[in-house]
Amino acid sequence: MRRIVLLLALGVLxxxxxxxxAAAREGSWRRTVEGSGNVLFGSARGRLLAGAAGAERADxxxxxxxxxxxxxxxxxREDDRDGLGGRREVTARSxxxxxxxxxxxxxxxxxxxxxxxxxxxQQRVARRWSSGAGAKLTLYRRDENEASVSLAMLYxxxxxxxxxxxxxxxxxxxxxxxxxxxxxxxxxxxxLSHVTFYQPTVGRLGRYTADSNTSIDLTLVEGLxxxxxxxxxxxxxxxxxxxxxxxxxxxxxxxxASF
Numbered sequence: 001m002r003r004i005v006l007l008l009a010l011g012v013l014x015x016x017x018x019x020x021x022a023a024a025r026e027g028s029w030r031r032t033v034e035g036s037g038n039v040l041f042g043s044a045r046g047r048l049l050a051g052a053a054g055a056e057r058a059d060x061x062x063x064x065x066x067x068x069x070x071x072x073x074x075x076x077r078e079d080d081r082d083g084l085g086g087r088r089e090v091t092a093r094s095x096x097x098x099x100x101x102x103x104x105x106x107x108x109x110x111x112x113x114x115x116x117x118x119x120x121x122q123q124r125v126a127r128r129w130s131s132g133a134g135a136k137l138t139l140y141r142r143d144e145n146e147a148s149v150s151l152a153m154l155y156x157x158x159x160x161x162x163x164x165x166x167x168x169x170x171x172x173x174x175x176x177x178x179x180x181x182x183x184x185x186x187x188x189x190x191x192l193s194h195v196t197f198y199q200p201t202v203g204r205l206g207r208y209t210a211d212s213n214t215s216i217d218l219t220l221v222e223g224l225x226x227x228x229x230x231x232x233x234x235x236x237x238x239x240x241x242x243x244x245x246x247x248x249x250x251x252x253x254x255x256x257a258s259f
Contacts, residue, residue: 036254046075063105068097093121124161124241152177210234
């Protein structure tokens with residue numbers, strides 16, 4: 001952690017110029033809309049649907065980003081012994097919206113602010129709000145390829161879905177937020193991106209959340225791509241709130257439009 005803080009501090013003294021692609025899109029909006037899902041069949045018939053939308057705009061001074069996503073899953077078993085006639089049961093439902101502002105986004109070090117709100121049926125979170133600030137250190141940037149790491153501190157407020165004597169209705173805490181991000185153009189049609197968040201509670205590193213997203217885009221035509229996305233959300237305190245598992249993962253296949 002200390003090494004990351006030192007690197008961020010030293011990077012302020014050595015700003016770098018943005019990539020040609022980044023400079024080309026300065027001052028213009030970029031929007032994306034994506035729909036995805038998958039299905040199960042056989043003894044358990046299930047479906048998982050997901051949607052996402054985002055918008056961003058950047059110039060040499062400020063970058064603005066906003067995005068939102070949701071997931072919904074249900075299942076129906078063939079061996080219906082309860083006589084429910086194949087009634088579906090909701091197994092997952094979650095949503096998340098976030099917004100961020102980066103100062104000097106094409107410099108080697110970029111201070112930023114962010115805020116987010118989310119909910120999760122499967123992890124028993126009725127609502128979670130968070131907001132914080134930090135700095136991003138760009139380790140590598142060339143054309144559409146980029147690697148970066150960021151460190152921030154955030155304030156978080158979580159309202160449990162089913163509070164009881166062991167689970168407080170509202171839990172507030174401060175967290176560190178460490179993010180690593182990697183983006184690479186593999187071929188003219190294939191683009192790989194990965195981002196991981198690790199957010200431990202300040203003073204209690206054993207209580208943390210981790211969020212990992214890996215995505216591959218296959219361009220069909222300009223502005224339209226097939227996507228495959230692997231998501232894994234881990235919350236060390238999910239079971240304390242009554243969740244069946246600390247993990248919440250999905251493998252999604254979909255279609256994304258950019259304009």
